[in-house]
Amino acid sequence: MQTSFLKDSTTRSRVDIWRVFLLGIVLFVGSSSAKLANATENHTLSIAISAPVGALNPHGYGTNAMFAQNLVYEGLTKLDKSGNIIPSLATSWDISPDGRSYTFHLRKGVRFSNGEIFDADVVLLNFTSILQHRERHSWVGLIHALDSIKKLDPYTIVLTLKYPYTLTLDELAFVRPFRFLAKSAFPSDLNLTTYNPTPIGTGAYMLESSSASTITFRKNPYYKDFSSSQSQAPKTPYFDTIIAKIIFEPSARLAALQARQIDAIYGLELVSLDMFNTARKNPRLRTYTSAPLSTILLAINPRTKALESTFARKALVQALDTSALIPSVFGDLAMQATSIYAPNTALLQSVRFPKLPPHQCDMAHTPKDPIELIYPSNNPQQKMLAQIIQSQAKACGIPLRIKGIEPSAYKKHLINNTFELAFTQTWGAPYEPLSHLYSMQKEGHIEYKLLQALESTHAQDFHKHTTQAIHTSTTKELQDHLNTALSLLFDAYILFPIAHQRNAAIVRSEIKGVEMGALVVELPIAEWYQ
DSSP: OHHHHHHHHHHHHHHHHHHHHHHHHHHHHHHHHHHHHHHTOOOEEEEEESSOOTTOOTTOOTTSOHHHHHHHOOOSEEEOTTSOEEESSEEEEEEOTTSOEEEEEEOTTOBOTTSOBOOHHHHHHHHHHHHTTGGGGTTSHHHHHEEEEEEEETTEEEEEESSOOTTHHHHTTSSSSSOOOOGGGSOTTOOOSSOOOOOOOSSSEEEEEEOSSEEEEEEOTTOOBOOSOTTSOOBOOSOSEEEEEEOOSHHHHHHHHHTTSOSEEESTTTOOHHHHHHHHTOTTEEEEEEEEEEEEEEEEOTTSGGGOSHHHHHHHHHHOOHHHHHHHHTGGGEEEOSSSSOOOSHHHHHSOOOOOOOSOOOTTTOOOSOEEEEEETTOHHHHHHHHHHHHHHHHTTOOEEEEEEOHHHHHHHHHHTOOSEEEEEOOOBTTTTHHHHHHTTSTTSHHHHHHHTSOHHHHHHHHHHHHHHHHOSSHHHHHHHHHHHHHHHHHHTOEEEEEEEEEEEEEETTOBOOOOOSBTTOOOGGGOBO
């Protein structure tokens, strides 16, 4: 009996040992499978946007969303976080002593999102397409300066200019039009003005799908970020998929973020002061602001009878106290503007900006006839701004009406110069100051017709010094002409700087690596991780 019991016990022990062993194998395999699943997990980031992204034509304007163009396409140069020009698809460049020849050495091993090779032939093809339609891109000074482009070898190109052009490297960093489309996506006539190609670029992401409510981007499998130091390996984005959800209402965007339906809201136009302040109190959210990037301005139309006189325009400017506007309208999302551009680059820090006149009521020159200030009806910030300006003007005896205008109609009023007072803004880096000042020579920009309304010699002198600043090859001449151009613009009292605006973001606390860029339209999500 005892022997039988011992045999049974031994048998049971062996069975138990095998069970434990088998269970261990199952747990190990299960654990390994889980790790493998996590290793291949699709990392998805959801963001809010306010409008569709368009066709993503690399050389297109209008409905082509700049943040999306910047995700999909790259240029020869780009901006770093401090606003400095650094290499992108070009690793380096040489400039001839006369400033008329730029030799670019292209990055090897770069591929488009469909696997095509990026090389000198692709650069030549894209520039040929752009230069076939110079008028379409005439707002860019480099279009007029560029004489020819030549391929020296598979990874070297030379841009030859008609004259020295200070802004060459800056304008090559623009989000459009100097970005590169894959060769296979071009039509036979290279005409991208009438044809929207499949958006195939070398950027961090590629467009996967687009609907009325959602746009999906997928990580470019060939993309590598070489902007880190040479001692570090090139980086690839952490997030495999970016889902951009179109949410029109600001309050709905914040509600979606709080409900974890989205992970981030990024951009000056998407984040209101109320949203920002509410998010600050939520421990599950993080708020971020950039350095001042662009300037919101009051445009003052000299064609208005009450504002024909420079003295009347100056009296209006002196009636406004911008220091009282900032806390209530912008909070921490802006700082008081003392110049048309925020001094956030080496060039702008070297400029001698004229001083704004002191805040006071100049009753001798105060406009007596009623003046109308219009603002976009969907912009609560500008509505509040208009209301405070109305109150300040009234305190100095200036009769000022305010009126909200439907957004598309508002843009037409600005372009057609059919307004008395309105809000506009500068473009930020890399457009400031020279590219923005140059654009004032081109019809279709609000400042063009404001300048045309002045005495002809005033506008001519301004344009002359702007052009000379751009064409000079010495730093001193550049600064001298730029200072003169800015003084002429200031003395006209047609643009009054109100606030230097910061970019803003609200992001779930789990998202790391968030750094605000120097480009207003940049969405630097390729650097984010979780």
